[in-house]
Amino acid sequence: MKVTREKWSKNFSEWFDRVLAEGEFYDYGRYPVKGVGVWMPYGFRLRQNVVSLIRRMLDSTGHEEILLPLLIPQELLSRETQHIKGFESEVFWVTKGGSQELDVKVSLRPTSEVAITYMESLWLNSYKQLPKKYYQIVSVFRYETKATRPMIRLREITTFKEAHTVHETYEDAQKQVEEAISIYSKFFDELGIPYLLSERPEWDRFAGALHTYAFDTLMPDGKVIQIGTAHHLGQNFTKALDFKVQRRDGSLCHPHQTSYGISDRVVAVIISMNGDDHGPIISPKVAPIKVVVVPIPSKDDEEVTKRVFEYSKKVGDMLRESGIESVVDLDPEKTPGEKYYVWELKGVPLRAEVGPKELEKNSIFLKRRDTFQGKSVPLEDVIEAVTETLNSMFLDLRKNAESFLLNNVKYEKDPDKAKSLLSSGGIIEIPWCGDNTCGMKLEEITDARVLGYPLQDRKVNDPCAICGKPAKTVLRVAKTY
Template sequence: MSKESPGITVSKNKDFSEWYTQVVLKAELADYAPVKGLIVLRPDGYAIWESIRETLDKKFKSTGHKNGFLPVLIPESLLAKESDHFAGFNPEVFWVTHSGENEIGDRLALRPTSETLAYSMYSKWIQSWRDLPLKINFWNTALRAEIKATKPFLRTSEFLWQEGHTVHATQEEAEKEVMDILEIYKKTVQEELAIPVITGKKSDKEKFVGAVYTTTMESIMPDGKALQMGTSHFLGQNFSKPFEVKYLDKNNAETFAWQTSWGVSWRLIGAMIMVHGDDKGLVLPPRVAPIQIVIVPIYYNDKDADRVNAEADKVEKMLKDKGLRVHVDRRDQLTPGFKYNEWEMRGVPLRIEIGPKDLDKNKVMYATRHIKQKLDLPMDKIESEIDHILEKIQSEMFEAAKKMLADKTTQTSEYSEFRVALEKGCFVDAGWCGKKECEEKIKEDTMADIRVIPFGAGNSGKCVYCKGSSITNAIFGRAY
């Protein structure tokens, strides 16, 4: 890929992987770090993450969660306390073995996830029923050895995420927490990022290591691959017992607590790029766009420049006073056409063009990024109409993504049709007998796994693979 090329040089439909990489780099969301598997987040990429974080953080705090901080190093002896959990993560762990030239003894893991570290602390903090529920969220990074098949935002060795860890007195309260968090995730992804998701449970084979069960939200990308968008886990007492997270109840009896953990990562940014982007580049939903509106003044002489720039300043102030994120492109050395292409590549949802002819007619021209529609807007209607225009863009982007999900989901009870649908890049809704053997055989044969067992899933009556009685339908797909 040529770094000198200003625009996207491949089609999304012809070379999806290269298209995605070009959008990430050329829209200046991220760049590759000197260490393989790591990326550097640039200001626009970080601004999108900040928007997601602010939305979630507000929702978490409104439901009684507080933020904390955890260190990045975890002793190996601590990780080994929950053996199944540790075994699941061990292949991905980065280990610190030396301090300077000296061996440190007990190896230290660079945090792949924080259950063991958090719960060793929780066991100290929780003494009685009065200390519950304990609901803490951590905004941090995690490190996992993704070195071979890396892709910005989707698979990197270090990634930004949030991970929540809660402790409850009863199973019912903990299970309610699991579902409440999943609903917060679903609303945030659908309402802010304009990406529809399917929510439900993972199979036992696919659940989080150490969990009783895992709930998940899944979506499908334009190339037909599934992407896990976030998970919320019911841990039961699987961690409270080895880590002695227990309390004295109201009857002064010692009781092991019930726990949950949950998280989303900057993988959401990767999903947003893939779902909404086009051959021109990035397409951003207005609610998370670092710049929601770019104003491009158009003039060809000094006389026109003064009055056009004065009107651009006036419109900028009006929109910023409404709390909108606005930028005026005042670069005189570039043509309007060059500016249009650049801001389209960077995904700005709405462009306002102001030229002398527009001023003569007391109007502006606006262009929507998602469907490339250009319309006139009277000057005196800008303030009252702009919010409606942005909301319409947000809504239309979600509806388009919802249609893609529907178009790429098919239902069948025949294994031959099942395989054809997977080859076409679809989610397949099919019956499953509940046996791990069938799940593994399907994976071995087609590279597809059970992405989600939807809440309220139907039952077609027979397993798509073995033809035995099915216990439920599940959504199968090939994943990143």
């Protein structure tokens, strides 16, 4: 089978919409509210696997899960000035209950920094309780006026995992940001998602943060997507809400905070980053179904066909008993080809083809979704072969995705050339003096978005692409989602 990737990479947007719908991941654009989607059963299971992974990682590092109210009153949301400025144009407001006007306008949470800080001020009063790490997994709402996109730019983001931490000192909070970065790095590694880590420039920080660090990756069309952020909030919110704790020396202080989040976009990337014209290839680590068993009827012998179907069920049972999520597609009305089409659209990593030949040889024919390479495997070796193939697929897919990202990060000292390079996607690193004015000018000239700069200063020989002064680092620019 020929692997074709034209539609996937060249018509990505169309491909993505089709895969979400026909693969039955996510129903978008048909529910009668703009910018919201419906997680269908198969997509929900994928989402749930991702949620379980991050939950395990947070629980095992001392994070405690909580659940805060959806509604945040206007007064509370407005306490931190920078924060409300950043969000006020995109907040949904509830103004009525039944037929009554509400006394106070309440917002649908756009994020929860003020709400959690309010509760922390009731729960925490001493350094002895610190550090404290909370998280919740909830829907957040943004009244997006830009064009919305399924899972990527939404008015209801349904898988917002937000962590919020409290610390005695600035340095402790900085260490926590480092822990957050390390957790997210492992999380994306486990998912096989390559990333570039940048500190966002001052003019593009989270509203209310001192520092914003972001994980970005590349979509098949060459556009960059932000998949995770971590913020050092300093004392901005604790001062705004006058939340104080007693320090070791008995004095009172406003503690330091961090927050970090991931969203539905992680699922969007898992579906998108490995694929071809047949559909997505879901990473074996989180695929809801690892193997689909497809019986191939005999052309002329009904008795053999019957036995092939029985044998397929047996293969399915073996897989399930070993804890390998699998499906046996027994639909008598569909041809094997029609079945392949459906399961490829769902991105199931492995297919076990079972026909009269396999029945006779007591084997299966195991085919990889990514390469369409197949091999015959004796029945007694099935579990081992499936496990091994899933593992090598995971590594191969991750390697491919990493190469794709690395090959598309380029250095260019001339901003005009950078602009032209960006028309075919990717990330361009441009020498920069560190000055905001030069940074914003670079954004303007390249007609792209500044992602920020590497966490460690980069030695650059060329001067700043704008002012000609010595460059301190590189500034990364890209077309973004």
